[in-house]
Amino acid sequence: MNIQIAPSILSADFACLGQEARRMELAGADLLHIDVMDGHFVPNITIGAPVVYCLRKVTKLPFDVHLMISEPDRYVDAFVDAGANMVTVHAECPSADEALKQLRHRGVKCALSVKPGTPVDAVYPYLDKLDMVLVMTVEPGFGGQSFMTDMLPKIRTLRQWADQFGLPLDIQVDGGVDVNTAPLAIAAGANILVAGTAVFYSDDPKATIRKLRSGRA
Numbered sequence: 001m002n003i004q005i006a007p008s009i010l011s012a013d014f015a016c017l018g019q020e021a022r023r024m025e026l027a028g029a030d031l032l033h034i035d036v037m038d039g040h041f042v043p044n045i046t047i048g049a050p051v052v053y054c055l056r057k058v059t060k061l062p063f064d065v066h067l068m069i070s071e072p073d074r075y076v077d078a079f080v081d082a083g084a085n086m087v088t089v090h091a092e093c094p095s096a097d098e099a100l101k102q103l104r105h106r107g108v109k110c111a112l113s114v115k116p117g118t119p120v121d122a123v124y125p126y127l128d129k130l131d132m133v134l135v136m137t138v139e140p141g142f143g144g145q146s147f148m149t150d151m152l153p154k155i156r157t158l159r160q161w162a163d164q165f166g167l168p169l170d171i172q173v174d175g176g177v178d179v180n181t182a183p184l185a186i187a188a189g190a191n192i193l194v195a196g197t198a199v200f201y202s203d204d205p206k207a208t209i210r211k212l213r214s215g216r217a
């Protein structure tokens with residue numbers, strides 16, 4: 001399986017986001033994971049579409065925008081206009097269905113995410129309409145938390161469904177991914193790994209990205 005690494009800008013130095021994005025591009029990242037938080041869906045506030053728009057000018061990395069916001073349907077257009085290549089909304093949001101419809105209409109990749117307490121069954125009705133499912137392996141809101149190994153069965157179930165129905169589904173994992181936990185996620189069936197702390201705080205991000213991609217501890 002082709003494994004992609006998406007550094008999460010939540011762990012970047014926000015005083016120089018553009019340089020941080022370029023640092024990840026030079027280190028060999030496949031995507032830039034952009035954490036959008038509204039202080040309501042999660043207890044933290046990060047950035048909005050204007051920041052994504054400015055970042056779009058400084059890197060060619062595809063933007064993987066993770067909307068941890070309560071009303072994603074209100075903001076999908078703004079993030080797509082700003083340069084998002086793929087957008088993830090949360091299954092727990094009442095307007096997730098509407099947001100996914102808008103994303104498909106705009107022609108960007110769309111994904112649904114489940115928080116740790118949400119059963120993976122929540123994405124089942126949408127499977128054939130999704131490009132990706134994001135399995136959260138921490139409670140969303142903050143970087144630097146520990147990987148929840150009890151989320152691995154969700155990844156296995158998703159990979160099984162994708163194989164069973166012949167769906168080209170990407171399975172992304174986010175939270176506590178490092179060189180020790182990446183092999184677990186990959187073995188379970190994940191093919192896109194989000195990593196904040198492990199990559200941004202590494203002395204050698206290029207080597208860390210290569211190591212994460214290898215699936216070997």
Ligand SMILES: O=C(CO)[C@H](O)[C@H](O)COP(=O)(O)O
Pocket residue numbers: 008010011033035066138139140141142143144145174175176177194195196197198
């Ligand atoms: O979405 C997130 C938190 O809600 C972050 O992307 C995630 O926690 C990555 O950070 P780390 O690799 O440090 O755990």
